Amino acid sequence: MRNERDLDRIDRAILFHLQQDGRLTNVELARRVGLTPPPCLRRVKRLEEAGIITGYRARVDPAAAGLGLEVMVSIEVSVSDLKTLEGLEAAIGGYEEVVEFRRMFGTPDYYLRVLVADYAAYEAFQFEKLIGIPGVARVISQPTMKKIKVRD
Template sequence: MPRSEIDGIDRKLLVALQQDARLTTEQLGRRVGLSASPCARRVRLLEAAGVIKGYVAVVDQSKAGLPISVFVSIKLERQREEELDRFAEAVARWPEIVDCYLMTGQRDYLLRIVVKDLPAYETFLKQKLTRLEGVASIESSFALGQVKHSTVLPMIET
Protein backbone atom coordinates (compact mmCIF):
# COMPACT_ATOMS: atom_id res chain seq x y z
CA MET A 1 0.00 0.00 0.00
CA PRO A 2 1.79 3.15 -1.15
CA ARG A 3 0.26 5.49 1.41
CA SER A 4 1.28 5.13 5.03
CA GLU A 5 -2.07 5.77 6.71
CA ILE A 6 -5.52 4.29 6.51
CA ASP A 7 -8.04 6.97 5.59
CA GLY A 8 -11.72 7.26 6.45
CA ILE A 9 -12.92 5.28 3.44
CA ASP A 10 -10.47 2.48 4.22
CA ARG A 11 -11.79 2.41 7.79
CA LYS A 12 -15.36 2.15 6.50
CA LEU A 13 -14.30 -0.67 4.18
CA LEU A 14 -12.61 -2.51 7.04
CA VAL A 15 -15.64 -2.14 9.33
CA ALA A 16 -18.01 -3.38 6.61
CA LEU A 17 -15.77 -6.36 5.72
CA GLN A 18 -15.34 -7.30 9.38
CA GLN A 19 -19.11 -7.32 9.76
CA ASP A 20 -19.72 -9.27 6.54
CA ALA A 21 -16.81 -10.41 4.38
CA ARG A 22 -19.21 -11.91 1.85
CA LEU A 23 -20.40 -8.54 0.57
CA THR A 24 -20.01 -8.12 -3.16
CA THR A 25 -17.82 -5.28 -4.40
CA GLU A 26 -20.97 -3.43 -5.44
CA GLN A 27 -22.59 -3.83 -2.00
CA LEU A 28 -19.39 -2.83 -0.27
CA GLY A 29 -19.00 0.21 -2.51
CA ARG A 30 -22.55 1.35 -1.73
CA ARG A 31 -21.84 1.12 2.00
CA VAL A 32 -18.75 3.32 1.78
CA GLY A 33 -19.80 5.67 -1.04
CA LEU A 34 -17.64 4.31 -3.87
CA SER A 35 -18.33 2.67 -7.19
CA ALA A 36 -17.27 -0.96 -7.60
CA SER A 37 -13.96 -0.38 -9.39
CA PRO A 38 -12.30 2.01 -6.88
CA CYS A 39 -13.76 -0.05 -4.05
CA ALA A 40 -12.14 -3.24 -5.40
CA ARG A 41 -8.85 -1.38 -5.90
CA ARG A 42 -8.81 -0.17 -2.29
CA VAL A 43 -9.59 -3.65 -0.98
CA ARG A 44 -6.74 -5.10 -3.08
CA LEU A 45 -4.37 -2.45 -1.70
CA LEU A 46 -5.44 -3.25 1.88
CA GLU A 47 -4.85 -6.95 1.18
CA ALA A 48 -1.45 -6.30 -0.43
CA ALA A 49 -0.38 -4.17 2.55
CA GLY A 50 -1.35 -6.96 4.93
CA VAL A 51 -4.01 -4.86 6.65
CA ILE A 52 -6.53 -7.49 5.52
CA LYS A 53 -4.83 -10.76 6.41
CA GLY A 54 -7.52 -13.11 5.11
CA TYR A 55 -11.17 -14.06 5.19
CA VAL A 56 -12.76 -16.63 7.50
CA ALA A 57 -16.08 -18.00 8.66
CA VAL A 58 -16.83 -17.26 12.31
CA VAL A 59 -17.94 -20.56 13.85
CA ASP A 60 -20.10 -20.84 16.96
CA GLN A 61 -17.83 -22.59 19.45
CA SER A 62 -20.59 -24.37 21.39
CA LYS A 63 -22.55 -25.46 18.31
CA ALA A 64 -19.32 -26.87 16.89
CA GLY A 65 -19.09 -29.15 19.94
CA LEU A 66 -16.32 -27.21 21.69
CA PRO A 67 -18.10 -25.41 24.53
CA ILE A 68 -15.20 -25.22 27.01
CA SER A 69 -12.78 -22.27 27.04
CA VAL A 70 -9.87 -22.50 29.44
CA PHE A 71 -7.61 -19.54 30.11
CA VAL A 72 -4.16 -20.73 31.06
CA SER A 73 -1.37 -18.63 32.55
CA ILE A 74 2.12 -19.98 31.93
CA LYS A 75 5.28 -19.04 33.80
CA LEU A 76 8.56 -20.14 32.26
CA GLU A 77 11.65 -21.07 34.26
CA ARG A 78 13.65 -18.47 32.29
CA GLN A 79 12.64 -15.78 29.81
CA ARG A 80 15.58 -16.09 27.46
CA GLU A 81 14.96 -15.80 23.74
CA GLU A 82 15.53 -19.50 23.02
CA GLU A 83 13.02 -20.56 25.71
CA LEU A 84 10.44 -18.07 24.44
CA ASP A 85 10.96 -19.28 20.86
CA ARG A 86 10.70 -22.95 21.87
CA PHE A 87 7.44 -22.29 23.71
CA ALA A 88 5.99 -20.30 20.79
CA GLU A 89 6.89 -23.06 18.31
CA ALA A 90 5.24 -25.71 20.48
CA VAL A 91 1.96 -23.87 21.00
CA ALA A 92 1.74 -22.97 17.31
CA ARG A 93 1.40 -26.71 16.54
CA TRP A 94 -1.56 -27.33 18.87
CA PRO A 95 -4.99 -26.47 17.43
CA GLU A 96 -6.60 -26.49 20.89
CA ILE A 97 -4.78 -23.23 21.61
CA VAL A 98 -6.75 -20.59 19.74
CA ASP A 99 -5.07 -17.55 21.33
CA CYS A 100 -1.61 -17.11 22.82
CA TYR A 101 -0.21 -13.85 24.15
CA LEU A 102 3.24 -13.03 25.48
CA MET A 103 2.50 -11.01 28.62
CA THR A 104 4.02 -8.57 31.06
CA GLY A 105 3.54 -9.06 34.78
CA GLN A 106 3.54 -12.23 36.88
CA ARG A 107 3.05 -14.68 34.01
CA ASP A 108 4.84 -15.03 30.70
CA TYR A 109 1.97 -16.29 28.52
CA LEU A 110 -1.80 -16.25 28.52
CA LEU A 111 -3.49 -18.93 26.42
CA ARG A 112 -7.10 -19.59 25.48
CA ILE A 113 -7.65 -23.27 24.95
CA VAL A 114 -10.86 -24.64 23.44
CA VAL A 115 -11.96 -28.23 24.10
CA LYS A 116 -15.10 -30.35 24.06
CA ASP A 117 -15.10 -31.26 27.76
CA LEU A 118 -13.04 -31.45 30.96
CA PRO A 119 -11.49 -34.86 30.16
CA ALA A 120 -10.27 -33.42 26.84
CA TYR A 121 -8.61 -30.55 28.69
CA GLU A 122 -7.04 -32.95 31.18
CA THR A 123 -5.61 -34.97 28.27
CA PHE A 124 -4.28 -31.81 26.61
CA LEU A 125 -2.74 -30.65 29.87
CA LYS A 126 -1.08 -33.98 30.68
CA GLN A 127 0.06 -34.93 27.19
CA LYS A 128 1.12 -31.53 25.89
CA LEU A 129 1.46 -28.57 28.24
CA THR A 130 3.06 -30.34 31.21
CA ARG A 131 5.56 -32.03 28.91
CA LEU A 132 6.98 -28.76 27.62
CA GLU A 133 10.53 -28.21 28.77
CA GLY A 134 11.11 -24.96 30.63
CA VAL A 135 7.58 -24.47 32.00
CA ALA A 136 7.75 -23.53 35.69
CA SER A 137 4.00 -23.28 36.41
CA ILE A 138 0.59 -23.61 34.80
CA GLU A 139 -2.61 -22.02 36.16
CA SER A 140 -5.95 -22.85 34.55
CA SER A 141 -9.16 -20.83 34.81
CA PHE A 142 -12.39 -22.08 33.26
CA ALA A 143 -14.74 -19.60 31.61
CA LEU A 144 -18.26 -19.87 33.01
CA GLY A 145 -19.78 -17.84 30.21
CA GLN A 146 -18.93 -15.33 27.54
CA VAL A 147 -20.13 -11.79 28.14
CA LYS A 148 -18.78 -10.32 24.91
CA HIS A 149 -16.99 -11.62 21.84
CA SER A 150 -16.16 -9.64 18.76
CA THR A 151 -14.00 -10.11 15.72
CA VAL A 152 -14.57 -6.47 14.71
CA LEU A 153 -11.72 -4.09 15.57
CA PRO A 154 -12.75 -0.59 16.69
CA MET A 155 -11.82 1.38 13.58
CA ILE A 156 -12.08 4.81 15.16
CA GLU A 157 -10.96 7.89 13.26
CA THR A 158 -7.70 9.30 14.61
Protein backbone atom coordinates in the same frame (compact mmCIF):
# COMPACT_ATOMS: atom_id res chain seq x y z
CA MET B 1 -0.52 3.44 2.54
CA ARG B 2 1.94 2.94 5.35
CA ASN B 3 -0.05 2.87 8.56
CA GLU B 4 -3.37 3.41 10.26
CA ARG B 5 -3.05 7.21 10.07
CA ASP B 6 -3.16 6.97 6.27
CA LEU B 7 -6.68 5.50 6.39
CA ASP B 8 -9.49 7.87 5.53
CA ARG B 9 -13.16 7.68 6.44
CA ILE B 10 -14.00 5.45 3.48
CA ASP B 11 -11.13 3.03 4.16
CA ARG B 12 -12.32 2.71 7.75
CA ALA B 13 -15.89 2.10 6.55
CA ILE B 14 -14.65 -0.61 4.19
CA LEU B 15 -12.79 -2.28 7.06
CA PHE B 16 -15.82 -2.03 9.34
CA HIS B 17 -18.17 -3.64 6.83
CA LEU B 18 -15.73 -6.39 5.86
CA GLN B 19 -15.16 -7.22 9.52
CA GLN B 20 -18.91 -7.57 9.95
CA ASP B 21 -19.31 -9.71 6.82
CA GLY B 22 -16.26 -10.76 4.85
CA ARG B 23 -18.49 -12.30 2.19
CA LEU B 24 -19.95 -9.00 1.01
CA THR B 25 -19.83 -8.62 -2.74
CA ASN B 26 -17.86 -5.66 -4.01
CA VAL B 27 -21.12 -4.19 -5.36
CA GLU B 28 -22.79 -4.37 -1.93
CA LEU B 29 -19.68 -3.09 -0.14
CA ALA B 30 -19.45 -0.16 -2.55
CA ARG B 31 -23.10 0.68 -1.93
CA ARG B 32 -22.61 0.64 1.84
CA VAL B 33 -19.58 2.94 1.76
CA GLY B 34 -20.92 5.31 -0.89
CA LEU B 35 -18.65 4.44 -3.81
CA THR B 36 -19.09 2.86 -7.21
CA PRO B 37 -17.70 -0.69 -7.51
CA PRO B 38 -14.40 0.01 -9.38
CA PRO B 39 -12.91 2.50 -6.87
CA CYS B 40 -14.19 0.37 -3.99
CA LEU B 41 -12.38 -2.67 -5.36
CA ARG B 42 -9.19 -0.63 -5.83
CA ARG B 43 -9.35 0.46 -2.20
CA VAL B 44 -9.89 -3.11 -0.97
CA LYS B 45 -6.93 -4.32 -3.06
CA ARG B 46 -4.78 -1.47 -1.69
CA LEU B 47 -5.76 -2.42 1.89
CA GLU B 48 -4.83 -6.04 1.17
CA GLU B 49 -1.50 -5.12 -0.44
CA ALA B 50 -0.65 -2.87 2.50
CA GLY B 51 -1.20 -5.78 4.89
CA ILE B 52 -4.09 -4.08 6.65
CA ILE B 53 -6.54 -6.72 5.43
CA THR B 54 -4.70 -9.94 6.17
CA GLY B 55 -7.28 -12.48 5.08
CA TYR B 56 -10.84 -13.71 5.07
CA ARG B 57 -12.23 -16.62 7.06
CA ALA B 58 -15.35 -18.30 8.31
CA ARG B 59 -16.32 -17.80 11.95
CA VAL B 60 -17.28 -21.11 13.53
CA ASP B 61 -19.36 -21.51 16.67
CA PRO B 62 -17.04 -23.61 18.86
CA ALA B 63 -19.90 -25.24 20.80
CA ALA B 64 -21.64 -26.28 17.56
CA ALA B 65 -18.31 -27.77 16.42
CA GLY B 66 -18.03 -29.85 19.61
CA LEU B 67 -15.65 -27.47 21.42
CA GLY B 68 -17.94 -26.16 24.14
CA LEU B 69 -15.32 -25.43 26.81
CA GLU B 70 -13.04 -22.40 26.52
CA VAL B 71 -10.20 -22.12 29.02
CA MET B 72 -7.90 -19.15 29.49
CA VAL B 73 -4.52 -20.48 30.57
CA SER B 74 -1.58 -18.58 31.99
CA ILE B 75 1.84 -20.16 31.97
CA GLU B 76 4.90 -19.17 33.94
CA VAL B 77 8.26 -20.51 32.87
CA SER B 78 11.28 -21.47 34.96
CA VAL B 79 13.96 -20.83 32.36
CA SER B 80 15.17 -17.96 30.26
CA ASP B 81 17.40 -19.61 27.68
CA LEU B 82 16.29 -18.97 24.12
CA LYS B 83 16.42 -22.58 22.93
CA THR B 84 14.08 -23.82 25.66
CA LEU B 85 11.66 -20.94 25.11
CA GLU B 86 11.63 -21.53 21.34
CA GLY B 87 10.90 -25.22 21.97
CA LEU B 88 8.09 -24.33 24.37
CA GLU B 89 6.56 -21.89 21.88
CA ALA B 90 6.83 -24.38 19.01
CA ALA B 91 5.19 -27.13 21.06
CA ILE B 92 2.32 -25.04 22.38
CA GLY B 93 1.83 -23.24 19.07
CA GLY B 94 1.43 -26.60 17.36
CA TYR B 95 -1.43 -27.84 19.53
CA GLU B 96 -4.80 -27.80 17.78
CA GLU B 97 -6.57 -27.00 21.06
CA VAL B 98 -4.68 -23.68 21.36
CA VAL B 99 -6.53 -21.06 19.32
CA GLU B 100 -4.67 -18.04 20.68
CA PHE B 101 -1.17 -17.85 22.14
CA ARG B 102 0.56 -14.73 23.45
CA ARG B 103 3.93 -14.01 25.01
CA MET B 104 3.49 -11.32 27.64
CA PHE B 105 5.65 -8.69 29.30
CA GLY B 106 5.87 -9.48 33.00
CA THR B 107 3.97 -12.25 34.75
CA PRO B 108 2.60 -14.59 33.56
CA ASP B 109 4.95 -15.27 30.69
CA TYR B 110 2.27 -16.62 28.33
CA TYR B 111 -1.49 -16.57 27.87
CA LEU B 112 -3.34 -19.21 25.90
CA ARG B 113 -6.95 -19.53 24.83
CA VAL B 114 -7.81 -23.19 24.61
CA LEU B 115 -10.93 -24.76 23.09
CA VAL B 116 -11.85 -28.35 23.98
CA ALA B 117 -14.97 -30.47 24.20
CA ASP B 118 -15.31 -30.63 27.98
CA TYR B 119 -13.45 -30.73 31.30
CA ALA B 120 -12.14 -34.26 30.71
CA ALA B 121 -10.67 -33.15 27.39
CA TYR B 122 -9.05 -30.14 29.06
CA GLU B 123 -7.61 -32.28 31.84
CA ALA B 124 -6.07 -34.60 29.25
CA PHE B 125 -4.69 -31.61 27.32
CA GLN B 126 -3.14 -30.06 30.42
CA PHE B 127 -1.60 -33.22 31.83
CA GLU B 128 -0.58 -34.89 28.57
CA LYS B 129 0.64 -31.84 26.68
CA LEU B 130 1.29 -28.72 28.78
CA ILE B 131 2.76 -30.06 32.01
CA GLY B 132 5.53 -32.04 30.32
CA ILE B 133 6.98 -29.22 28.24
CA PRO B 134 10.50 -28.32 29.41
CA GLY B 135 10.54 -24.94 31.12
CA VAL B 136 6.89 -24.87 32.21
CA ALA B 137 6.88 -23.99 35.91
CA ARG B 138 3.22 -23.18 36.54
CA VAL B 139 -0.07 -23.54 34.70
CA ILE B 140 -3.16 -21.64 35.86
CA SER B 141 -6.44 -22.51 34.17
CA GLN B 142 -9.56 -20.37 34.17
CA PRO B 143 -12.61 -21.76 32.35
CA THR B 144 -14.75 -19.13 30.65
CA MET B 145 -18.13 -18.62 32.31
CA LYS B 146 -19.61 -16.27 29.69
CA LYS B 147 -18.32 -14.25 26.76
CA ILE B 148 -19.41 -10.64 27.16
CA LYS B 149 -17.73 -9.11 24.10
CA VAL B 150 -15.75 -10.75 21.32
CA ARG B 151 -14.16 -8.94 18.42
CA ASP B 152 -12.34 -10.84 15.74
